Amino acid sequence: MGSRKLQTHIAPSGYKLPSIHAFPPFFCFQPAAKTRVSQDDQWVQLILSYARFRRLFTLTVDDAEKTGSDWEEVLINERINRRLTKQQVRTLLQMLVARGQATYEPPRQDDSVLLYWRKPGEWAEVLHSWAVSTGQLNTIMTFYEIQAPSLPSELSDIPTPLLKRAIDILTKTNRAQIIESGEGDGVRFFAGS
Amino acid sequence: MAASIAALFGFNSKLPKITKRDKAILDMKHQRDNLRQYQKRIQWILDQETQLAKEALRKGEKEKARRALRRKKYQESLLQQTDGQLEQLEQLVANIEFSLIEVSVMHGLKQGNEVLAQIHKEMSIESVEQLMSETREAIEYQREIDEMLSSKMTADEEDEVLKELEAIQQELAPTVALPDVPTTVPVKVGTPVKEPTPLADEEDRVAVPA
Numbered sequence: 001m002g003s004r005k006l007q008t009h010i011a012p013s014g015y016k017l018p019s020i021h022a023f024p025p026f027f028c029f030q031p032a033a034k035t036r037v038s039q040d041d042q043w044v045q046l047i048l049s050y051a052r053f054r055r056l057f058t059l060t061v062d063d064a065e066k067t068g069s070d071w072e073e074v075l076i077n078e079r080i081n082r083r084l085t086k087q088q089v090r091t092l093l094q095m096l097v098a099r100g101q102a103t104y105e106p107p108r109q110d111d112s113v114l115l116y117w118r119k120p121g122e123w124a125e126v127l128h129s130w131a132v133s134t135g136q137l138n139t140i141m142t143f144y145e146i147q148a149p150s151l152p153s154e155l156s157d158i159p160t161p162l163l164k165r166a167i168d169i170l171t172k173t174n175r176a177q178i179i180e181s182g183e184g185d186g187v188r189f190f191a192g193s
Numbered sequence: 194m195a196a197s198i199a200a201l202f203g204f205n206s207k208l209p210k211i212t213k214r215d216k217a218i219l220d221m222k223h224q225r226d227n228l229r230q231y232q233k234r235i236q237w238i239l240d241q242e243t244q245l246a247k248e249a250l251r252k253g254e255k256e257k258a259r260r261a262l263r264r265k266k267y268q269e270s271l272l273q274q275t276d277g278q279l280e281q282l283e284q285l286v287a288n289i290e291f292s293l294i295e296v297s298v299m300h301g302l303k304q305g306n307e308v309l310a311q312i313h314k315e316m317s318i319e320s321v322e323q324l325m326s327e328t329r330e331a332i333e334y335q336r337e338i339d340e341m342l343s344s345k346m347t348a349d350e351e352d353e354v355l356k357e358l359e360a361i362q363q364e365l366a367p368t369v370a371l372p373d374v375p376t377t378v379p380v381k382v383g384t385p386v387k388e389p390t391p392l393a394d395e396e397d398r399v400a401v402p403a
Contacts, residue, residue: 139290140219144226177208181216183223188215190208 011073015053018046021074027082029091040095047092048101050074052117057159058105059096060112064089105161114162123162124169126154128176131189140179142186221286228279235272239265 006019020026020042030036047059056070063071064086076083084092093113096102105114118126127146130153131137143163146155155163167187170176175192178185242265249258346354 140215140222142219142222142226144230145222148229174207177211179211179215179219181219181223183220186219186222188209 009079013054013073015050015073017073017077018042021046021077022080024080024082027077027084027088029088043092044096044099044101046074047096048115048117051115055157057115057157057162058112059089059093059102059115061086061090061093062111105159114159120162120165121169123158123166127163127166128170128189128192130155132191137189137191140186140188142184146187218286218289221282221289225279225282225286228275228282232272232275232279235268235275238268239272242268 006022008019009017009022011017026039026042030039050056050071050073051059054070059071063069064075064084066072067076069075075089090110093102093104093110096113096115097104100116100119102113102115104110105112143160146163147158147160149156158166167176167178170189170192171178173192175190177188177190179188242261246258246261246265249255249261
């Protein structure tokens, strides 16, 4: 015991896993309160940073104990034969939501969250500066245009609930306007003050 | 206060109203997106059929492979049709948006024209002439005041004014920089002298013992 050196590890996706990910007790929630808090911090940090790296927007209980999921590299460490259980992932989700780093999506369940590796306020700014820099002000746009542009952008694949939240924030400062229609909603951006 | 209450309730006079035209444009863009999504789906089906045909051939099921390829061909023809439709729709959307820009440019030109006309109205020839004659009158008036002031002065006063002017001029004139008095005896040109001899009084000072 203790002779094995903890090292960072480059996952197949190219993500550099922190050395703690190779520490077996990391995969088991610690009973001592102080240790547990620091462990929670590390997990939250790891999840958000991995999500940002791979542009993952959701984490679900189902991602645990499953090979081939987007989260396999983080939730499973085969080199030390450790993995998080579904129950542990559910606890992680609770923690993320309690810290405001995620929100249950859809609401009123606790199986799946929308991750905020950028807070909705930050997404609002990204969205607005994208609209300005691509000359999309004062034009009516569909959500699909923003989510699936022909050339990938910073907003590619952004989930609709998150996009709506960001637009809502912009409407409060007169920088966007939602246009409702039978076919689906659209948005119009303005320069704002 | 009123503004913040209005903002609370979502009223906003600053934002443009959403018109029926806006909704029509949005609907058209949605149609365009639907077509794009449809194309994505067909592309996926095409890839699948190709995969299927390959697998069937590997297993030696030639008939199955042929059927898959036939289906693929059909889907390809659909894809081509949607290509044409998509192009039409995109052109229509682009034309409408361009027309909207033209309308706003026209509006801008119209406003500019109105402003220009108004400025011209303010600058009518009569008012310009009046202004010019008023200016001329003002100059004339100033000259009269000058004349009156100078004619009321006596010859003495006039002299004093000139004197004061001279004094100020002298004050302002730059002082002439004069060269310093030389400390050496001038040397006759042509006589070779090693060093200029110091002045006599200086020599005396050195000679007297203490």
